[in-house]
Amino acid sequence: MTIEIVISSTNQGKIAEIIEIMSDLDVRWLTGPDVGGWPEIEETEDSYLGNALIKARVVSLATGKPALADDSGIEVDALEGDPGVRSARWAGPGATDQDNNEKLRHLMAAVHPDRREARYRCAVVVAFPDGHEISAVGNCEGRIGDEPKGSGGFGYDPWFYPAGETRSMAELSANEKHAISHRGMALRGLRAKISERLRIER
Numbered sequence: 001m002t003i004e005i006v007i008s009s010t011n012q013g014k015i016a017e018i019i020e021i022m023s024d025l026d027v028r029w030l031t032g033p034d035v036g037g038w039p040e041i042e043e044t045e046d047s048y049l050g051n052a053l054i055k056a057r058v059v060s061l062a063t064g065k066p067a068l069a070d071d072s073g074i075e076v077d078a079l080e081g082d083p084g085v086r087s088a089r090w091a092g093p094g095a096t097d098q099d100n101n102e103k104l105r106h107l108m109a110a111v112h113p114d115r116r117e118a119r120y121r122c123a124v125v126v127a128f129p130d131g132h133e134i135s136a137v138g139n140c141e142g143r144i145g146d147e148p149k150g151s152g153g154f155g156y157d158p159w160f161y162p163a164g165e166t167r168s169m170a171e172l173s174a175n176e177k178h179a180i181s182h183r184g185m186a187l188r189g190l191r192a193k194i195s196e197r198l199r200i201e202r
Helices: 012-021 048-063 084-089 097-108 174-180 182-201
Strands: 003-007 027-030 067-076 117-127 133-144 160-162
Touching: 003 012, 003 048, 003 182, 012 067, 012 174, 012 182, 048 067, 048 117, 048 133, 067 084, 067 182, 117 182, 133 182, 174 182
Parallel strands: 003 027, 003 067
Antiparallel strands: 067 117, 117 133, 133 160
């Protein structure tokens, strides 16, 4: 039996990565246009898991279907952990990736190469209509580069260099990125839990 799960996001980059990483599951992935959308969601929590739970619960309630939500961000040590949970809207309401990256460039301009440590973090949740919830988290350590490189990925990927890599996240192939990324790690942790749910429902 194929289960339908709604991806609680309008970020096309995230949607594509989720579908790619979870492609081996017997799941039909739905997005906003497939279900007629959902109410506007305010991310009011101070943790990735908290915000992911809000999004998954709202979309599951609105659609009557299981809903997967992701919340993620980048934490820069030299900026005392900013932008963190505010990563997507760091440069202000409606900020684009370019806006956020320009703010990062400006704030990191005078930071010494030895003090540019950073990490991506991600929490993913599936909320089911019966109230059951499953979740997983992942992180990817690295640093902020001296300049952006690469055209792949999205968000802060051109600036973020994973630990042990001489290439930015935006220079990696999709498969290379998924193997080490915060989202890849979190989704692989969630995959086993979804598979168990599918087994029980069958």
